[in-house]
Amino acid sequence: MKEAPRLTRGQLLVLLAPYLWIGAFLLAPLLLILKISLSQSVLARPPYRPLFELADGIAGLWSKAQTLTLDAYRTLFTDSLYLDAYISSLTIAAIATLVTLLVAYPFALAMARAPANWRPFLIGLAAAPFWTSFLIRVYAWIALLKDEGLINKALIALGMIDTPIEMFATRFAVIVGIVYSYLPFMLLPIYAALERQDPTLREASADLGASPFETFLRVTLPLSREGVIAGVLLVFIPAVGEFVIPDLLGGSDTLMIGRTLWNDFFANHDWPTASAAAVVLLALLIAPLVALERLRYDPKKDGS
């Protein structure tokens, strides 16, 4: 084993900067949320009991700490609203991620197999939606999906249906919205993994008697695993907590945790419960992250 190289002062500073950033703007707010989730809800501004007040001093801290409670978490598990929202969020996100993967993979494959001088242009096209506001793009789907929207009108005009298909304000619409919005996040890592692959490996596979489909299954697909894992994480994690898409495209049956959280914070002013819901969501998302991370190559084995 090689000895770990020592860091120079310059390297240390460069490394420190992002960690300080994460500490100040991610970790600290997270701790704040955690603290709020343990507080009691009160009718005040802010609507929870503070832990520390300058007037109390250190002595007051202990007595205040004794007021911390798990009530908010108890609410989460007793009120079926939250449980339903979690399950619904995970289900919708999982289906949407799977669909995104199925749409993105052939897309990425075609991009990676396109002539080399075309590829930058194709990547540009794949990233083109980012030039328009996310909100506007999701809004545009309303015009497409609603009962008197473009899709239904077209289908009726073609005589394929008599009455409009109910798509807007359904789970289907939310999934379509997620697939559409997150496609580039799936596409690009898979493309990167496929583009890196040595084309002689496919020739070797064909040479050894594998049909094109077998070559895809036995060589191309397993070798793109890293890209697929990255894409799945990049889509699934934000999709679970997605707020805008279910809010704009969803209906009453598409309860997602993002909307529930929003309601608790801004409509009900129940900050502790909303914070607890956020903490549980975080815990739920770390689990698949760790699981998928384990699926990756062992760095000790995969030296190159």
Add this chain to the structure above:
Amino acid sequence: MNAGSAIDPAMDMKPLLSIRHICKNYGDTTALDDVSLTIARGEFFALLGPSGCGKTTLMRCIAGFETPDAGQLVLDGCDLAGMPPYRRPVNMMFQSYALFPHLNVYENVAFGLRRKGLAKDVIEARVSELLRLTQLIPYGARRINELSGGQRQRVALARALAPGPTLLLLDEPLGALDRKLREETQFHLKQIQRETGTSFMIVTHDQDEALALADRVAVMRAGRIEQIASPNDIYDRPASRFVAGFVGDTNFIDGVVHHQSAAHLVTDFGAITLSDCQLADGAGATLSIRPEDILARHEGAGIAGVVEDFVFRGDNTLLRVRVSDAMTLRVATWDSRFAVGERVVLQFPAETPALFAESA
């Protein structure tokens, strides 16, 4: 396996692979220009040539990765036209080895067998046999990136041999190995070829490799075949000036043919007797003579010269002998008692098969 049974004299009459008038162009570049050759059953055949001569393109046409513009490939009596690579009973060992990084050694070797849908115990037996043949038994469970270059080379060979191809194509199989390992591997390759009785077709730019391994060598240049012959004949009786210069070390002596009782090549440092000359009197010609075919002596009859310098090469000494203002000859000798500036006498061999007309 018995090597004798693989070479059935009756079957030997019919070549395993016939390459007939193959042409291949890439835009304006001609990669293959009317190439024809045959490979016999159990033969070790080498395609030798500098990079860009079309040897790899020819191999890729046989494997099915390239489609010839014209011509015909007949393997075992079966026209290969339109047959995709995965249906062809040939296997290829890639120059980069192209081993599957996500599979271990065992699964790499088993890949071709699994595609044939063979029974599990048949696959197991065959993989074990090949791991034994390539001395890889302890490494079956290793991943490819845990292997040395030599081990990877052997995995690539085992994987390509596993499906039992009628013809094995080897693209610069020793190119990535260091010098010492290369020689060892040459013997190993020959031994495996004998043991399996498979026809091997090797592509190389390394003349030593081609001469050491092959039963027959085809020397290629700019998409054409210059000569197909045994290694001995390629070396001793090169068909063109290019072959003489590409294979081995040689002296090119320019002169004019002069027929007078016997044929001579008249040069600016004297006349050399020619053993066999089809060229007309007065024709310009180039004679190729290997350094070891010229005899350097301290005294006696012959062409006079002065030792300009010498290099001791272990088994022999290479002299550079100036025979005229414009010409120095390279002479290999076992006699190491020559000094710089010494006057020597050179004697040329009685056989001079490598005489080329000026245009060649």
